[in-house]
Amino acid sequence: MARTIVITGGTSGIGKALARRHTELGDHVIAVGSSEEGGRRLREEAPGARFVRSDLSSLSQTRDLVERLSSEHPAIDALVLAAFRFNLARTETGEGFEHTFALYVLNRWLMAEGLRGPLENAPAPVIVNLCGAGQGGRIHWDDLQLKSGYRALTATMQGARAGELLGAAYRSERTKYVLYNPVYVATALHEPFRQPLRGLVRLASAIFAQPVAKAVPPIAALIDHPPAEPLTTWKKGKPIDLTVDPDEARRLEETIRTLTHSALS
Numbered sequence: 001m002a003r004t005i006v007i008t009g010g011t012s013g014i015g016k017a018l019a020r021r022h023t024e025l026g027d028h029v030i031a032v033g034s035s036e037e038g039g040r041r042l043r044e045e046a047p048g049a050r051f052v053r054s055d056l057s058s059l060s061q062t063r064d065l066v067e068r069l070s071s072e073h074p075a076i077d078a079l080v081l082a083a084f085r086f087n088l089a090r091t092e093t094g095e096g097f098e099h100t101f102a103l104y105v106l107n108r109w110l111m112a113e114g115l116r117g118p119l120e121n122a123p124a125p126v127i128v129n130l131c132g133a134g135q136g137g138r139i140h141w142d143d144l145q146l147k148s149g150y151r152a153l154t155a156t157m158q159g160a161r162a163g164e165l166l167g168a169a170y171r172s173e174r175t176k177y178v179l180y181n182p183v184y185v186a187t188a189l190h191e192p193f194r195q196p197l198r199g200l201v202r203l204a205s206a207i208f209a210q211p212v213a214k215a216v217p218p219i220a221a222l223i224d225h226p227p228a229e230p231l232t233t234w235k236k237g238k239p240i241d242l243t244v245d246p247d248e249a250r251r252l253e254e255t256i257r258t259l260t261h262s263a264l265s
């Protein structure tokens, strides 16, 4: 039976490859990205997928998207969270959040929470959060928005740790939560950089990174056959142990609930 699969960041790299795979299998794929350029790429490579344009670093656009998807799709089988941008310099969204935090943390929490109803209606629902699980990183509780001493890697690592904590905090009777770290995959990693660094990153990625075609099958397998456990963590196809302080997980979830609620009210 055809499944309904929502993929944020489904217009490039791993997300786009998953969009193509699942449309070829006859599934209904909704791929979300912020640019028309991404939509054009998707139409070329996965013409059966539906492109939805939305800036997912915006909480209000995320809320509108979630409402639209919930009304159009009573059941959603898989939610793949893959929208990401590596921000070399600190930028703030129109709603006043540091961009990496908005896209990598707030958006992912809002998508998972907002689509809870349609996910629970599917026969074997799964959330696959493509992230940097198992690589360290910490929450900067004294400066969540990284206003002082911003570094792109610090923001990325904080987002990765937040993903682990929010995965651990996610509660569902039926929907399985998968944290998946693909580690190093040749996608658009070079794009944020200027020349000559851009060329070097591209070259390193061509030599050392895993091709997208190799990275996708273990992720697709988790969509096809969600694990039995409520939360599992994977690194390049292998399960890994995750250590999470449940108090910190609850604290982060409460903080995000409060931040998003006040930004959206």
Ligand SMILES: NC(=O)c1ccc[n+]([C@@H]2O[C@H](COP(=O)([O-])OP(=O)(O)OC[C@H]3O[C@@H](n4cnc5c(N)ncnc54)[C@H](OP(=O)(O)O)[C@@H]3O)[C@@H](O)[C@H]2O)c1
Binding pocket: 008, 009, 010, 011, 012, 013, 014, 015, 032, 033, 034, 035, 036, 037, 038, 039, 054, 055, 056, 057, 058, 081, 082, 083, 084, 085, 103, 130, 131, 132, 181, 182, 183, 184, 185, 186, 187, 188, 189
């Ligand atoms: N590639 C790796 O080596 C690697 C390693 C570890 C983890 N990961 C994780 O795997 C996931 C996929 O990575 P990837 O390398 O395949 O990604 P990618 O090729 O860089 O694609 C990123 C996607 O996110 C979308 N996006 C960015 N900003 C957005 C916004 N504001 N609103 C909506 N969509 C937005 C992009 O579309 P637009 O540009 O059109 O917005 C694009 O579809 C990410 O979550 C990443 O953290 C990747």
